[in-house]
Amino acid sequence: MANSECSSSGARSFYKKKFDGSLCYCKKRTSSAKAWRDENQSRRFWCCDSHGFVDWIDKEEKNEWKKQSLLDARGVMDRQREEIRNLKQLVRTTSQQVKTEDSTALLLEEGDRIVEEKKKLETALITSVEKEKLLRQFLGLFWGVFVVIIVIMVVGILKK
Numbered sequence: 206m207a208n209s210e211c212s213s214s215g216a217r218s219f220y221k222k223k224f225d226g227s228l229c230y231c232k233k234r235t236s237s238a239k240a241w242r243d244e245n246q247s248r249r250f251w252c253c254d255s256h257g258f259v260d261w262i263d264k265e266e267k268n269e270w271k272k273q274s275l276l277d278a279r280g281v282m283d284r285q286r287e288e289i290r291n292l293k294q295l296v297r298t299t300s301q302q303v304k305t306e307d308s309t310a311l312l313l314e315e316g317d318r319i320v321e322e323k324k325k326l327e328t329a330l331i332t333s334v335e336k337e338k339l340l341r342q343f344l345g346l347f348w349g350v351f352v353v354i355i356v357i358m359v360v361g362i363l364k365k
């Protein structure tokens with residue numbers, strides 16, 4: 206009843222690292238494999254690469270290891286479901302981050318615009334200050350000239 210075709214089990218490589226098990230009579234390490242024959246379907250056994258079946262891993266009653274196998278499968282499904290949920294969460298978080306980065310870029314753009322605006326305002330302010338200075342200078346000059354003219358006129362009148 207032993208299944209000697211280790212390689213016929215697709216699950217073997219999956220379990221190999223986990224359950225490196227009892228030694229074969231040839232002293233080789235065995236790995237876990239699953240039987241696929243009807244009477245022992247999905248019953249696990251230790252398998253030697255050279256000699257095939259060594260010993261059953263599932264020594265319990267037939268239904269027990271079938272149940273165990275189903276529980277294993279359910280565990281795998283649960284893990285996959287969990288993984289999918291985590292991936293979905295990751296996608297959601299990532300897309301939120303992308304959105305956040307977008308608004309950050311917008312804020313940076315806005316900031317740049319404000320800085321530029323401020324520079325323009327500063328330039329305008331400097332220009333107006335310079336204009337005012339010029340105007341004051343002009344006014345000073347004007348008043349100076351005005352005073353000089355008045356003085357000349359007064360002197361002229363007094364001379365008469």
Ligand SMILES: [Zn+2]
Nearest residue numbers: 229231253256
């Ligand atoms: Zn062997």
